[in-house]
Amino acid sequence: MEIVVYGHYGFALLMFPTAAADFLEYERFKLIDSIGWFLAEGKIKAFSINSINNESWLNNNMHPADKAIRHQQYNRYVVEEVVPFIHDHCKGLVPIITTGASLGALHAINNFLRRPDIFSGTIAMSGTYDLKYYSKGYFDENVYFNSPVEYLQNWNDEYMLEKMRQGKIIIASGQGDYEDPNASKRLSDILHSKGVNHWLDLWGHDVKHEWPTWRQMLPYFLSKFN
Numbered sequence: 197m198e199i200v201v202y203g204h205y206g207f208a209l210l211m212f213p214t215a216a217a218d219f220l221e222y223e224r225f226k227l228i229d230s231i232g233w234f235l236a237e238g239k240i241k242a243f244s245i246n247s248i249n250n251e252s253w254l255n256n257n258m259h260p261a262d263k264a265i266r267h268q269q270y271n272r273y274v275v276e277e278v279v280p281f282i283h284d285h286c287k288g289l290v291p292i293i294t295t296g297a298s299l300g301a302l303h304a305i306n307n308f309l310r311r312p313d314i315f316s317g318t319i320a321m322s323g324t325y326d327l328k329y330y331s332k333g334y335f336d337e338n339v340y341f342n343s344p345v346e347y348l349q350n351w352n353d354e355y356m357l358e359k360m361r362q363g364k365i366i367i368a369s370g371q372g373d374y375e376d377p378n379a380s381k382r383l384s385d386i387l388h389s390k391g392v393n394h395w396l397d398l399w400g401h402d403v404k405h406e407w408p409t410w411r412q413m414l415p416y417f418l419s420k421f422n
Contacts, residue, residue, distance in 0.1 A: 197219075197245065197246045197273065197277075198218070198219045198245075198246050199219060199243055199244070199245050199246075199278065199281060200219050200220060200223070200243075200244050201241065201242070201243055201285060202223075202228055202235050202241070202242040202243075202244070203234075203235035203236075203238070203240055203241040203242055204235075204238060204241065205238035205241060206234070206235075206238050206239045206240040206241050206290075207239075207240055207241070207290050207291040207292070207293060207316070207421070208240070208241055208242075208243055208282045208286060208290050208291065208292040208293070209231075209240045209241070209242040209243065209292075209293050209295055209418075210243050210245070210274075210278065210282065210292050210293065210294045210295070210304075210307075210315075211242055211243065211244040211245065211295055211296060211300070212245065212247065212294065212295070212296035212300035212301075212303035212304050212307075213244070213245075213246070213247040213249075213296070213300050214296065214297050214298040214299055214300045215247075215249060215254065215298055215299050215300075216247070216249050216250045216254050217247060217249075218246050218247065219244045219245055219246045220244070221244075222242075222244050223244070225407045225411075226407070226411060227407070227410060227411055227414060228242065228244075229411075230411040230412075230414060230415050231414055231415050231418060233415070234415070234418050239418070239421075240418065241285075241286060241290075243278070243281075243282055243285075245274070245278055247270075247299075247300070247303070248266055248267070248269075248270045249299055251266050252264075252266040252267050252270070253267070253299070253327075253330035253331065254330075260331050260332070260334035260336075260339075261334070261336060261338075263331070264331070264334075264336060264338035264339050264342070265338060267338065267342050268338050268341075268342070270303075271306075271307065271310065271342070274307055275307075275311060275314065279292065279314055291316035291317075292314070292315050292316055293315070293316055293317045293318060293319065293364070293421070294307050294308050294315055294317075294318045294319075295318065295319040295320070295321070295414065296320065296321070296323070297321040297322050297323075297410045298321075298322055298323065298405065299323075299324075299330070300323075301320035301321050301322060301323025301324075301325075302320075302323050302324060302325055302327070302330075302344075304318050304319070304320050304323075305318045305320040305323065305325065305344060305365075305367070305383070306325075306342055306344055308360075308363065308365070309344055309347075309348060309360065310341075312356060312359035312360040312362070312363050313356065313359050315363070316363055316364065317363040317364035317365060317366075317421075318363070318364075318365055318366065319366045319368070319413075319414065319417050319418075320366065320367050320368065320380075321368045321369070321409075321410050321413050321414070322368070322369050322370065322375055322376075322405050322409065322410070323367075323369075323379065323380070324376055324379045325343070325344045325345050325379055325380075325382070325383045326343055326344075326345045326346070326379065326382075327339050327342050327343035327346070328343065344383055344386075345382055345383055345386060348383075348386050348387070348390065349386050349389070349390075351390065357390055357391070357392065360387075360390070360392045361391065361392050361393060364421065365387070365392065365393070365394035365395065366394070366395045366397065366417050366420075367380045367383060367384055367394060367395070367396050367397070368380070368396075368397045368398075368399065368413050368417065369397075369398055369399070370398075370399045370400065370401075370402075370403025370404055370405065370409050371398055371399065371400060371401045371403060372400070372401055372402050372403045372404040372405070373404040373405060374404060374405035374406075375403065375404065375405045377398050380396060380398065381396065381398075384396040395420075397417075399413075
């Protein structure tokens with residue numbers, strides 16, 4: 197699967213596309229331009245990867261069980277192929293921060309929460325973190341283990357929880373048209389119950405589920421990383 201790289205130095209920013217989009221989506225919609233200063237100054241190196249959403253949750257011709265299997269395969273691809281590619285490209289074990297908007301936010305935070313021993317943090321923008329929203333209510337083990345609001349509340353692995361606590365977690369949402377701030381609040385409540393520090397940032401009621409929002413959010417949150 198394709199990967200595009202932006203920048204020359206810095207910690208790695210792993211970008212998951214929205215909805216049915218591809219690895220060049222963030223460039224087409226000027227999100228890469230919005231973080232241009234961080235790339236030019238060697239603060240970050242961005243890696244934008246393809247999605248499989250058209251082969252899973254957005255494919256109406258597949259059975260939900262097969263969609264969930266495809267999602268799990270995507271997770272393995274990220275860990276077994278993308279992460280080694282990033283480390284090789286950066287010539288070392290650089291910190292990796294995941295990010296995405298909309299459905300990309302679910303992938304971003306899900307990958308961090310599942311493997312906080314690999315990823316150093318996440319910036320999740322305008323996401324829904326209950327996978328049943330996309331599975332239309334279908335539920336099995338694969339759905340459970342990719343639905344953060346399901347598995348996280350039952351997670352008692354103290355080693356992995358401590359790794360989460362060491363990461364930098366940002367959950368952001370607008371409160372305007374087509375946004376779902378309650379989804380972010382629900383995940384935030386579960387993180388609080390597990391003693392995992394994070395930043396829940398709800399923007400105004402005029403902030404919509406759209407590209408101008410994310411072009412403001414991402415550089416703002418990147419400026420908070422040391």
